[in-house]
Amino acid sequence: MTDDKYRTAVDAAAIYSETDLRGTITHINDQFCAISGYTKEELIGANHRLLNSGQHPPEFFRELWGTISNGEIWKGEICNRRKDGSLYWVNSTIVPIKDDKGQHVEKFISIRFDVTEKQELLEAMQWRASHDVLTTLPNRVYLHDRLHQAISAAQRHEHSLAVCILDLDGFKAVNDRYGHAIGDLLLVEVANRLTRELRAEDMLARLGGDEFVLLLDQVDEELLPAALKRVLDVIAVPFHIDGHLLKVAGSLGVTIYPKDNEGPDTLLRHADQAMYEAKQSGRNRFRYFDVSISKKTRATFKTIERLKQALGQDELRLHYQPKVNLRNGTVIGFEALLRWEHPEWGLLPPDAFLPAVERTDLIIDIGDWVIEQTLEQIRLWTAEGRIWPVSVNIAARHFQLPDFVDRLQALLAKHPDVEPRMLDIEIVESTAIDNLEHVSQCLIDCQKMGVTFSLDDFGTGFSSLSYLKRLPAQTIKIDKSFVRDILHDKDDLALSEAIINLSRTFEREVIAEGVETDLQESMLLGMGCYLAQGYGIAAPMPAEQVTDWAARYELMNR
Template identity: 85%
Template structure:
């Protein structure tokens, strides 16, 4: 095929060139000039290196030349540089052309197609996968990779790395008052301020919401507290956002590698715990993670991770303990009690794992799982004609969430056939006292949906007439510690009697927990308490045993 035939056979959209064995350009088409920005005269006789972008390593071109000089076709994508300095990408096929005898390579022809738009789209997608779109900061994925690199570098060179978890104090109030648009602009400005404060070797990342991570490489431990204080001072300067003056502060939690000789995930978790301590101690301050933390606390951290995995692996389950009317013998409903069926240790009671997670957000995930499973079970029993209400225990951290009502609504919408009145939420007395106004409003809002409430462990805290008046719970539960000794402890008897009378006065149902003997049942009946639960009536049981137990339950004739 003659040279002209090569050239006319090329697609009109293709970028065509010919070079000699040394890469000197001998022929180009108009498309080559158009995309490169060079004229025909500037390109003919010039070496192809004129277009080198500098982005490809030397090995890239060594492999290319090795392939074509051996007579083989090379295909790939190359980034070139235009005359004006801008970059463009081409998908290139370079074909060695041999002499008529087919023995020696005489020249190379290259056919290229512009793939700049595709490459830019790919780069944009890769950027979005590793960056926060709002602030343009690295996200959790990028941070995780960088943490691995920083730890490896610290191990090689023997320097320290600081992992700092930053949470903004007062951000939610700004969002609620001024709207999310102002909140987003504030986050962008926070990111800009923090970026200016950090060194080039440091990293600032956003995990989501108002949580940021500062990764400080090669830190001087003596100077680090002053650097952290500067970060807090920078945040404390008022922000002017869209004509609004905003004031916030920050809480910083810090852990130091290799003193805290852990992996990326654990370092972040330790920094988060230290940040929580900074908030608890007054906010607008920093706290270091205590690497000499007790064995018990380390075990608690391991338990938290195990419970997270237990949720995803469906290792949690609910048992159901009946509540009965001691006078009529009627089954009034059930309390759902959480258990962890460990693959190696068997059935684990809640006291063995709930205390470790009750101050973490894992308790929220567990609580919502319990509500969802209880609603599912109510629906299943209703299909059998058994309309039993079920009560579930709600942890303080869960119930005191600002959006608890909305979360509960979403859970109820998953089970549209379940009557909300079949769900009873039990909160302990201390939860209500900690934030009485919020809890009272939350109870009222949930009751508007039909959900009922019980005050659990009543009498163990600061029980008073005012609490019963201000907390519109339908049921009061006498703590089992009073019921256990009701027969021989005059104080427990007096307290139980007082709770029963208070409940009657405020028109509340009263349920006695922990009933174990006939004599306890008789005493409670004599005091006017008719509803009870406990091992003397029935132990907690799996859901599939409930119907059979209820069918055979008979009131103690005594």
């Protein structure tokens, strides 16, 4: 095929060029000029290295030239540089052209197609897979790879590596008060401040939420405390965000490799444990991970990890404790109580595992699970003609989420056959008092959907008439500590009577929990409290036992 035939055969959209054996350009088409930004006069006679982008290693071109010099066709994608300095990608096929006898290569022709958009999309996807979109920092995936590399480098060069986890203190309050948009802007500015504080060899990553990881390479352990204090000081300076003056602080957990001679996952977990210690110690401070850390703390983190597995492996259970009307002997509903059916330790009560997770986001996942399971059980009972409202206990961290109402609405939407009034949410008095404005609004919004509320442990916190007025819960529960000693402690008796009278004044239902004896039942009835629950009535039981128990109870108490 003659040269003209080669050139005519090329699609009009293709980028065509010819070079001699040394790579000097001898012919190009208009598409080549258009994509490269050079004129024909600038390109003809120039070496193809003029377009080198610097993005490929030397071995890339050695392999390419070795292939075509042997008379073989080379195919692949090449990144070139335009005249204005910008980069573009082409899918190239380079064909060696031999002499008429087919023995010697005389020149090379190259046919290219622009794949810049495809490559840019691929690079964008790769970037998003390894970076946090909000702050543009590396994410957990990128961090894991970098931590592997940093550990290997520390081993080779025998230097120390500090792995630090920073959690913001006060960030939730910013989100609650100003909204997520302001919270996001704050996170971006925190990332910017921290980035400016770090050295070139260090790395900052965002794990999610308000949690960041700092990898401090080649650290001098004597100078490290001052560096960590600077990090905390930088965070403590107030932020000016969209006209608001925002104040947050940081809790920083640190572990040092190779003193802590572990892999990436364990180092991060140890830094997280140290961060937890910093929070427990008062926040706005740093703590080092110590292998002699208390057994109790290590057991707590072990419980958290194991409980995550339990949630995913369907080991959690709900038992139901009856609520009854003492006056007429009817069952008026149930309280759903969490249990862990541990494969080795048997059935565990909530006190054995929930305290470990009440300050973590795992308590939110567990709370959502409890609500969903309860709604499904209500549906089953309703289908049998059993109209039993069920109450669930919601942790403070869960209830104080800015989107709690939306999350609850979504769970109710998944169970359209369940009337929202059949679900009662119990919150402890201290949770309500800690964030009265938010809690009051949540109660109002949820009650608009039909969900009812009970104020649990009433009288154990800072009860007052003003709080009771601002918290529109339908039911007040007398704490079991008062009921237990109601027969022989005049103060508990007086408190119980006061709560009953307050409930009547504010038109709230009142229910006594922790009832264990017939005498307690009689005393409560005499004071005008007709609703009760407790082990003296029935212990919490699996759902499959509830119907038979209720039938027996109502038969015996008619």
